[in-house]
Amino acid sequence: MTPGLLITAPRSGSGKTIMTLGLLRAFTLKGLCVQPFKSGPDYIDPTFQQAASRRPSFNLDSWAMPSPMIGALTRHAGDADLIVAEGVMGLFDGAPMAGESGNGSSADIAAALNWPVVLVMDVSGQSQSAAAVAHGFRSLRPDIVMAGVILNRVASERHERLIRAAMAEADIPVFGAIPRSEALSLPERHLGLVQATEQADLDATMDRIADIIAAHLDLSAIHAAARPTLLQTQSAKSGAPPGQRIAIARDAAFSFTYAHLLSDWRAAGAEILPFSPLADEVPDTTADAIWLPGGYPELHAGRIAQAGRFLSALRRHAETRPIHGECGGYMVLGEVLIDAQGHSHAMAGLLGLVTSFAERRLHLGYRRARLLAPMAGFPAGVSLNGHEFHYSTILAQPDSPLATVTDAEGKAVSSTGSHRGPVTGSFFHLIAEGSAA
Missing domain, CATH: 3.40.50.300 (P-loop containing nucleotide triphosphate hydrolases)
Structure with missing residues (x-):
């Protein structure tokens, strides 16, 4: 090797x-x-x-x-x-x-x-x-x-x-x-x-x-x-892709995507279809799923709120097909994002989430999530391993929780994510599917 x-x-x-x-x-x-x-x-x-x-x-x-x-x-x-x-x-x-x-x-x-x-x-x-x-x-x-x-x-x-x-x-x-x-x-x-x-x-x-x-x-x-390198190369994947055709937001506001996830999805036959919300681009209308990664939407909240074609396309897609948002992507799926200056910006409104970057507090650490509802690519009951790293504060999270989430010591954390219909989101960043309990 x-x-x-x-x-x-x-x-x-x-x-x-x-x-x-x-x-x-x-x-x-x-x-x-x-x-x-x-x-x-x-x-x-x-x-x-x-x-x-x-x-x-x-x-x-x-x-x-x-x-x-x-x-x-x-x-x-x-x-x-x-x-x-x-x-x-x-x-x-x-x-x-x-x-x-x-x-x-x-x-x-x-x-x-x-x-x-x-x-x-x-x-x-x-x-x-x-x-x-x-x-x-x-x-x-x-x-x-x-x-x-x-x-x-x-x-x-x-x-x-x-x-x-x-x-x-x-x-x-x-x-x-x-x-x-x-x-x-x-x-x-x-x-x-x-x-x-x-x-x-x-x-x-x-x-x-x-x-x-x-x-x-x-x-x-x-x-x-x-x-x-001595560890033998083995067949192991991070999880099933969320669809055969996956529209993924990718620009300065949505950039936190793990290379191994995309590699595994492609290896499973999925097509990755990037688009830019900051450019007000519409995700591919034939996509089976939309994935909104984390990044820095709090730095671009005004532009995202004005991206009417992008936001309208999210709402149309959510009528029949899954959307998942991680961290920053989760914030954009919510009702309101409050920026560092305290200004409120209307987001997609597909979830009731309200977050504030004006009330900064560090959330950091490994997370283990057991899904309470299906999430793009994963059925309810699956255990997922990942991490949380952000400074935004949740002011409202009224929808049903997406998962029970614990930290590395097994202690419950409040950022459970949420779901409404085929729309899911969480501050939890996925790394790999976990072992069965």
């Missing part, structure tokens, strides 16, 4: 996303075919990884995905020379309780797939102590192999020498040291990085990051540290 490695860190904010993007583009520019993966639930980073490597990036999640599904997703690296995966949060960070095949940590993925880890360390504010941190990460789990470290945000040549000497004494390879640089940054907003599709000159930005990475890291040593 294709050799791979996982870029991780002791904590969020250490620079692993930039390092991953720089490595993906640097190896690509050297003529390698590099397959990206992202550990954990994340829509935004994979789009940047696709831009850097020019190949779709796929999520791997040990909490939400059964082991056979994780193995099956590695098939996307079958024609690649190298796998470069990015971790989530710190290497060992995950849910408080295990899910399908682990607790969702990057360590689970590295162990399952035989990928050595490269630890990106923000060494600002420390010197020799960085070696103690690296030593602890190397020794905590015996099934994890740490290939070496990348020193990030190094202040000076002396700073680098001190840390390298301590790492050498601890027998920890150093793949390179990156100085502090404003060039190694990307703009952010409330759910993470500003989306790749919204960034001007993204290709040039990737080249600039790759140039810095290539100038300061030993790319040959990093490549040589990769190990063959």
